[in-house]
Amino acid sequence: MKSTALIALAALLATGSVAAVGGPPGNPALGKQRFEATPPGGQSCASCHLESGAGAIDDSTPLLAGQHADYLAMTLRQYRSGERVNVLMNAQVAPDGTNPLTDADIENISAYLAAQRSTLHTYQPPRRR
Amino acid sequence: MRRFLPALCGTALVLAMAPGLAAGSTAGASTGNIENGQLLAFTCAGCHGIEEFRNAYPNFRVPKIAGQNETYLVNALKAYRSGDRSHPTMVAQASSFSEQDIADLAAYFASRKPQQQDRRP
Numbered sequence: 001m002k003s004t005a006l007i008a009l010a011a012l013l014a015t016g017s018v019a020a021v022g023g024p025p026g027n028p029a030l031g032k033q034r035f036e037a038t039p040p041g042g043q044s045c046a047s048c049h050l051e052s053g054a055g056a057i058d059d060s061t062p063l064l065a066g067q068h069a070d071y072l073a074m075t076l077r078q079y080r081s082g083e084r085v086n087v088l089m090n091a092q093v094a095p096d097g098t099n100p101l102t103d104a105d106i107e108n109i110s111a112y113l114a115a116q117r118s119t120l121h122t123y124q125p126p127r128r129r
Numbered sequence: 130m131r132r133f134l135p136a137l138c139g140t141a142l143v144l145a146m147a148p149g150l151a152a153g154s155t156a157g158a159s160t161g162n163i164e165n166g167q168l169l170a171f172t173c174a175g176c177h178g179i180e181e182f183r184n185a186y187p188n189f190r191v192p193k194i195a196g197q198n199e200t201y202l203v204n205a206l207k208a209y210r211s212g213d214r215s216h217p218t219m220v221a222q223a224s225s226f227s228e229q230d231i232a233d234l235a236a237y238f239a240s241r242k243p244q245q246q247d248r249r250p
Binding site: 056058059060061062063066067068070071073074083084085118119120121122123124125126 | 167170171173174177178179180187188189190191192193194195196197198199200201204208213214215238241242243
């Protein structure tokens with residue numbers, strides 16, 4: 001009896017820790033669909049971040065293709081909660097926004113974008129001569 | 130102390146003049162000075178210059194910033210400086226940046242294209 005409770009507790013903790021580091025890995029195919037989907041009365045992610053997130057409608061909009069999935073997911077959660085402020089992003093992805101995102105949406109979109117090619121890359125300082 | 134003071138004043142004078150020097154030499158359409166940006170970027174490389182480098186608490190990989198759009202980078206650094214974005218290390222770094230420093234850093238990182246680092250002699 002005691003061991004059953006312990007196993008249940010261990011399972012709960014294990015699930016919790018997975019969620020704490022960004023949830024289950026996303027599904028890129030579903031992420032692509034969600035990224036391109038236009039909700040009624042709203043705009044798709046791709047309408048500003050362009051196809052596969054590899055472009056942007058203007059220079060103040062970030063390139064997303066090739067960015068780390070966990071960074072993207074954290075950013076989307078912060079936009080959703082309002083912890084990170086950007087008028088356009090908050091108004092869209094918040095629960096009462098025009099393009100609200102579920103936890104699964106966030107993981108799927110992040111997995112999709114991280115797998116795309118772009119000019120974005122890890123900074124490598126030039127070698128000293 | 131007497132010998133130390135003039136040296137100190139000299140250093141302060143040079144530091145005070147530095148932003149003016151940087152602002153004087155702008156390159157291209159952008160107001161950022163790419164060469165000065167490269168000098169300022171020395172500290173950034175400690176986290177942003179390491180593949181898969183991880184931030185702790187919360188745990189995530191620090192974002193790729195080379196090749197990112199310039200205006201986005203300017204806005205990000207200004208948001209850290211004002212405290213609108215809350216990452217402690219970035220807030221600490223950005224708190225000392227002038228407008229020109231931010232423009233220079235953004236211009237430099239935006240200018241870094243993948244081929245620049247792949248095609249080394």
